[in-house]
Amino acid sequence: MHSMVSGEKSGQAEASTPKVAARGRRGRPRSFDRATALEKALMAFWEHGYEATSVSDLTRVMDIGAPSLYAAFGDKRSLFEEVVQEYGVRYGSFGGRALAEEPTARAGVERMLREAAVEYTAPGRPHGCLVIHAAANCSTAEVEESLRERRNGNIAAIEDRIDADVVAGVLPPDTDAAALARHTGAMIQGMSQQARDGASRVELEALAEIALAVWPRV
Amino acid sequence: MHSMVSGEKSGQAEASTPKVAARGRRGRPRSFDRATALEKALMAFWEHGYEATSVSDLTRVMDIGAPSLYAAFGDKRSLFEEVVQEYGVRYGSFGGRALAEEPTARAGVERMLREAAVEYTAPGRPHGCLVIHAAANCSTAEVEESLRERRNGNIAAIEDRIDADVVAGVLPPDTDAAALARHTGAMIQGMSQQARDGASRVELEALAEIALAVWPRV
DNA sequence: GCATTTTCCTAGTGGTCGCTACAGAAAAGA
DNA sequence: TCTTTTCTGTAGCGACCACTAGGAAAATGC
Numbered sequence: 229m230h231s232m233v234s235g236e237k238s239g240q241a242e243a244s245t246p247k248v249a250a251r252g253r254r255g256r257p258r259s260f261d262r263a264t265a266l267e268k269a270l271m272a273f274w275e276h277g278y279e280a281t282s283v284s285d286l287t288r289v290m291d292i293g294a295p296s297l298y299a300a301f302g303d304k305r306s307l308f309e310e311v312v313q314e315y316g317v318r319y320g321s322f323g324g325r326a327l328a329e330e331p332t333a334r335a336g337v338e339r340m341l342r343e344a345a346v347e348y349t350a351p352g353r354p355h356g357c358l359v360i361h362a363a364a365n366c367s368t369a370e371v372e373e374s375l376r377e378r379r380n381g382n383i384a385a386i387e388d389r390i391d392a393d394v395v396a397g398v399l400p401p402d403t404d405a406a407a408l409a410r411h412t413g414a415m416i417q418g419m420s421q422q423a424r425d426g427a428s429r430v431e432l433e434a435l436a437e438i439a440l441a442v443w444p445r446v
Numbered sequence: 447m448h449s450m451v452s453g454e455k456s457g458q459a460e461a462s463t464p465k466v467a468a469r470g471r472r473g474r475p476r477s478f479d480r481a482t483a484l485e486k487a488l489m490a491f492w493e494h495g496y497e498a499t500s501v502s503d504l505t506r507v508m509d510i511g512a513p514s515l516y517a518a519f520g521d522k523r524s525l526f527e528e529v530v531q532e533y534g535v536r537y538g539s540f541g542g543r544a545l546a547e548e549p550t551a552r553a554g555v556e557r558m559l560r561e562a563a564v565e566y567t568a569p570g571r572p573h574g575c576l577v578i579h580a581a582a583n584c585s586t587a588e589v590e591e592s593l594r595e596r597r598n599g600n601i602a603a604i605e606d607r608i609d610a611d612v613v614a615g616v617l618p619p620d621t622d623a624a625a626l627a628r629h630t631g632a633m634i635q636g637m638s639q640q641a642r643d644g645a646s647r648v649e650l651e652a653l654a655e656i657a658l659a660v661w662p663r664v
Numbered sequence: 665g666c667a668t669t670t671t672c673c674t675a676g677t678g679g680t681c682g683c684t685a686c687a688g689a690a691a692a693g694a
Numbered sequence: 695t696c697t698t699t700t701c702t703g704t705a706g707c708g709a710c711c712a713c714t715a716g717g718a719a720a721a722t723g724c
Contacts, residue, residue, distance in 0.1 A: 253692080253699095253700085255691060255692070255698080255699035255701065256689065256699080256701040257690075257691060257700080258700090258701065258702095259690095259702070276583060279498065279583065280497065280583045280585045282680080282682080283681075283682055283683075284681085292702090293702060294682090294684085295683090295685095295702065295703075296701070296702065298684075299700085299701070299702090300701095303682075304682065304683090361582060361583065365495025365498045365580070366498065367498045376644075379639075379643055380644070406649075407652040407656060408656070410645065411653055411656045411657070414637055414653055415632065415636055416636075417636045418631070418632030418633055418639075419632055421639070422635070425597055426594075434622070434625040435629055435632055438626070438660050439629070441659070442656050471669095471670085471721085471722080472668070472669045472722045473671065473720080473721060474670050474672075474720040474722095475671075475720075477672070477720095500710080500712080501711075501712055502710085502712090510672090511672065511674090512713075513671080513672065513673075513674095513715095514672065514673090516712095516714075517671070517672090518671095521713075522712065522713090
């Protein structure tokens with residue numbers, strides 16, 4: 229339906245030098261920077277959610293016409309999917325990094341919660357987590373389901389990390405990994421909601437400290 | 447703007463006996479039960495949120511015409527406000543009751559979290575909490591702010607109850623009532639999100655148990 | 665009976681939604 | 695230069711949004 233030329237997502241910096249002529253590409257060159265426009269769309273979706281962000285909102289903040297938007301990103305839904313992917317890379321990766329880089333599940337969760345307090349209240353951008361909020365009350369079921377799977381997948385990753393520590397003997401064998409992982413996920417989601425409701429970084433950090441007290445003593 | 451006749455909210459069961467003629471009221475009697483219609487609207491708003499529930503959705507589930515809806519409830523926003531109030535009475539009162547009826551803040555929060563697990567996964571109605579989710583990503587700022595104030599007010603009530611126990615010597619004097627109250631609020635919000643994401647009553651009860659472990663020993 | 669009051673149904677209002685047809689503009693290749 | 699390719703701006707598509715005018719219908723008061 230949409231005349232998507234291939235290779236757009238490879239992002240080979242076609243608009244980085246607007247006038248010098250992107251060699252090999254025929255036709256009129258794009259007049260805007262695709263990555264910058266995507267970032268603007270990301271911020272809009274992050275702040276207002278999928279459905280409350282209209283295409284005309286998007287064209288305004290991205291400073292392009294609607295046909296340019298559709299030619300560069302496909303329809304609204306595929307733009308949102310790309311935004312979610314970009315969000316995962318640029319803003320939503322602290323949890324996975326914490327789990328991967330810290331030596332224990334407990335340390336990983338500790339760092340995850342502490343960094344969430346910082347990330348969810350960072351100045352100059354919307355508070356809270358796009359994945360948690362942007363598809364709430366969405367009448368397009370597939371969009372809502374897509375982010376739900378992402379959230380549940382993140383909790384499953386925490387559970388796997390805890391399980392690994394149980395197997396390794398770092399955590400007691402009777403540890404309920406699923407419940408502990410869900411607790412971490414629920415805390416993250418509660419912290420994100422709190423950030424949206426006006427809680428400060430310091431207040432979220434206090435939340436993280438309290439939540440960490442439930443872990444078995446090390 | 448709207449020709450709201452007075453006394454509609456008193457709900458004097460005017461439509462309970464449709465044909466017998468509500469004595470004293472002139473004009474054609476209402477052909478539907480106002481309380482039943484309100485309950486249908488409540489369920490729709492609860493499930494889909496304020497903005498994703500259109501007026502035509504409402505007229506369908508309430509089984510009335512649009513003019514009847516506007517005559518009986520005012521515009522969409524005032525209907526939603528009435529729904530929120532009704533929700534607070536019928537479904538959202540367990541927290542306040544727990545705080546008021548239990549002898550200690552700790553016992554109140556314990557009961558609140560345990561009952562939240564049951565309420566947020568009750569069969570036959572939407573999961574999670576309307577106050578937490580129904581105005582997410584709402585482009586009508588006043589609606590979003592209204593529910594936000596309700597959420598923050600609930601947390602403030604928990605804080606007051608904890609403070610009272612600190613003053614009474616039931617809790618240690620160095621208790622951080624604000625942080626403990628916010629932790630309870632964040633847990634409730636996380637549990638509600640988990641319920642929306644498919645968590646079962648048993649899983650939410652396990653969350654509640656874990657969250658209660660952070661309280662000072664009694 | 666008849667006038668009055670209130671509600672209900674039909675059929676719209678203007679506005680915004682996501683999306684696109686079309687023609688002109690700006691580049692590359694021949 | 696001329697053709698081809700691709701992008702951009704205008705202008706508008708049908709569908710849905712919240713909401714309502716107008717008149718018929720159904721009750722009461724007289």
